[in-house]
Amino acid sequence: MDKIGSIEIRVIGNKGSLTLSPDNYDIKEIALILQNIEDLLYPNNKKDRPIITYDIEEGSIRNIFKTSLQAIIGFSAVISQIEKVNSIDFLDLKTAQAIENIQSLSYQKNYDFEIKTSVSEETALRITPNTKFFRTENIWIDAELYFYGTLTNAGGKTKANIHLDTDEFGSLTIEAPKVYLQNQEENLLYKKFGVRATGKQNLETGEIDKSSLKLLQLIDFSPKYDDQYLDTLITKAKSNWKDINANDWLNNIRGGYDT
Numbered sequence: 001m002d003k004i005g006s007i008e009i010r011v012i013g014n015k016g017s018l019t020l021s022p023d024n025y026d027i028k029e030i031a032l033i034l035q036n037i038e039d040l041l042y043p044n045n046k047k048d049r050p051i052i053t054y055d056i057e058e059g060s061i062r063n064i065f066k067t068s069l070q071a072i073i074g075f076s077a078v079i080s081q082i083e084k085v086n087s088i089d090f091l092d093l094k095t096a097q098a099i100e101n102i103q104s105l106s107y108q109k110n111y112d113f114e115i116k117t118s119v120s121e122e123t124a125l126r127i128t129p130n131t132k133f134f135r136t137e138n139i140w141i142d143a144e145l146y147f148y149g150t151l152t153n154a155g156g157k158t159k160a161n162i163h164l165d166t167d168e169f170g171s172l173t174i175e176a177p178k179v180y181l182q183n184q185e186e187n188l189l190y191k192k193f194g195v196r197a198t199g200k201q202n203l204e205t206g207e208i209d210k211s212s213l214k215l216l217q218l219i220d221f222s223p224k225y226d227d228q229y230l231d232t233l234i235t236k237a238k239s240n241w242k243d244i245n246a247n248d249w250l251n252n253i254r255g256g257y258d259t
Contacts, residue, residue, distance in 0.1 A: 005072030006118040007041070009033055009102075011061035013111035020060045020111075030056070032105055033063050036098035041071050043094035076119040082133070083125050089136050093207055096135050103133045143201040145208065147172060148194050148221055154181055162188075162215060164195055169210070176215040184218070194219035 011033075015024045034054065042049040050068040057064060078095065082088055088096045102113055106127050116124040127133060149166035160178045165171050174197055181188075196217040200209035 005069040039098040079125040
């Protein structure tokens, strides 16, 4: 990784009567930041992302993350736009959720967060107990969704789900009723299925909240090329069009749109 940049998440607050510092900043609070940094920088491409390194420094708490300069430039534009419109509704779902998590932490701990990058010291996003960086609920609606792919896993000790490998959405984890899976007589693994599910979908972008998916039905999906069936359809079509002149029919249809 030749060209690198950095993102700084500064935390300002108190531990009782003590000002926050690396000496009194609990590891659980560090973990909460670490859990969200990947979604801030690489919301859609975690598998092949560049390395992210971490350091903690004085100055209240300065969490420093270094990674690809290209990602830092992109994120700098993101925080600039958030600050400009004072909203996170335009963000990718994972990035929006990461910002919401930091906002929730600000409420819970009475901390101020200042997020800036090495690209521009002047551009900084401030998240405090007085800000309200949450998505607008009414742009996310309950939707019925259909997916197609290979079922790679099914079950779970406490919370049952299925894993569906799709071309369009990658691997999806879909919550499934245990009773429904118990009643399946055949082995489901590594077979092609259509999946009917419910989930949250963004009214404006069409984006799907993958964490909200719940199984309604597995649909057997085994596409086969059947010569005999195709020949039957062609024969039926020929008989239906036997006494129809194609040119006259087309002219009649087109006539309905003449001005």
